Amino acid sequence: MIRSRTSDDLxxxxxxxxxxxxxxGYPSFLGDDTFLSFVGPRDALGAWVATSDDTVVGQVVLRPRSAPGSVTLAARELGMEPEQLGFVARLLVAPTARRRGVARRLLAHVVDxxxxxxxxAVLDVVTRDVAAIALYDATGWRRLGGHSIALRSGASLELLVFSEP
Ligand SMILES: CC(C)(COP(=O)(O)OP(=O)(O)OC[C@H]1O[C@@H](n2cnc3c(N)ncnc32)[C@H](O)[C@@H]1OP(=O)(O)O)[C@@H](O)C(=O)NCCC(=O)NCCS
Structure with a gap:
């Protein structure tokens, strides 16, 4: 079952x-976030959980923005203003609940x-998150392009940007 997340779920x-x-190893870069602030970003437009037997097994968040390069790329490729985009973020499924369609249902719900x-709905994903990329490909999300962001450490992250099916 998918339902709105409450503060009791955090x-x-x-x-x-x-x-x-x-x-x-996701997220590869937590920055100043704790796991609690990571799952519940302050700018969330909404957040939903998947439950199984009343236990939370996954979650997803909708946000107004993501990495600036992803916003620019998505807006340009879709011919839209950044304000017209909703970024799907913080998609997580418990390791014990995988490959049962939980993420597929969370994605369909957040698009609605x-x-x-x-x-x-758009999203960005780090290229090393291969399971997530396989999920987006399998569920009909469209690749809009890629870009990279430089981290404070000097390393860089390669991202792919996807549009809703
Ligand atoms: C990516 C993730 C959310 C997938 O969750 P899930 O509930 O297991 O995914 P689903 O069961 O809905 O998968 C739907 C389809 O996506 C594809 N898929 C999902 N996980 C996959 C994997 N590990 N390898 C290959 N394909 C995969 C398959 O086509 C799958 O259908 P199938 O099981 O019938 O073959 C989960 O692995 C996860 O939480 N990963 C770590 C966090 C993460 O990367 N989040 C996204 C960041 S952008």
């Missing part, structure tokens, strides 16, 4: 984020929610 979501970080807010 600890469960942060615990999933910690597991995902251990197992998948974006449309309710008159937004076109």
């Amino acid at each position: 600890d469960s979501c942060a615990a999933i984020a910690a597991q995902v970080h251990d197992v998948d 929610e974006a449309h309710d807010q008159h937004l076109h």
Whole structure:
């Protein structure tokens, strides 16, 4: 089941984020975030959880922006203003609940929610997150292009930007 996230769900979501970080190395860069602030960014336009037997097994967030390069690329490729875009973010599924269609359902739901807010859903993903890229390809998301961002450490992150199916 997919439902709106409540404040009571945040600890469960942060615990999933910690597991995902251990197992998948996502996110590769947490910056100043804790797992709690990572799952619940202040600028969220909405957040939803997937549950199984009343246990939270996944989550997704909709945000008004992402990395500036992703916003510019998506707006340019889609011929839209940045304000027309809704960025799907913080998609996480507990390692024990994978390959059962949880992410597929969360993605379909967040796209509907974006449309309710008159937004076109887009997302960016780090190229090393191969499971996520396989998911977006399998669910019909369209590749708009790629760019890279420089980290404070001197390393760089390669990102792909996708549009809703
Ligand atoms: C990516 C992620 C959200 C997928 O969650 P999930 O619930 O297991 O995905 P689903 O079961 O809905 O998968 C739907 C389809 O996507 C593809 N897919 C999903 N995970 C895949 C993987 N690890 N390898 C290859 N294809 C995969 C498959 O086509 C799958 O259909 P199938 O199982 O019938 O073959 C999950 O692995 C995860 O939380 N990863 C770490 C966090 C992350 O990368 N988040 C996204 C950041 S942008």
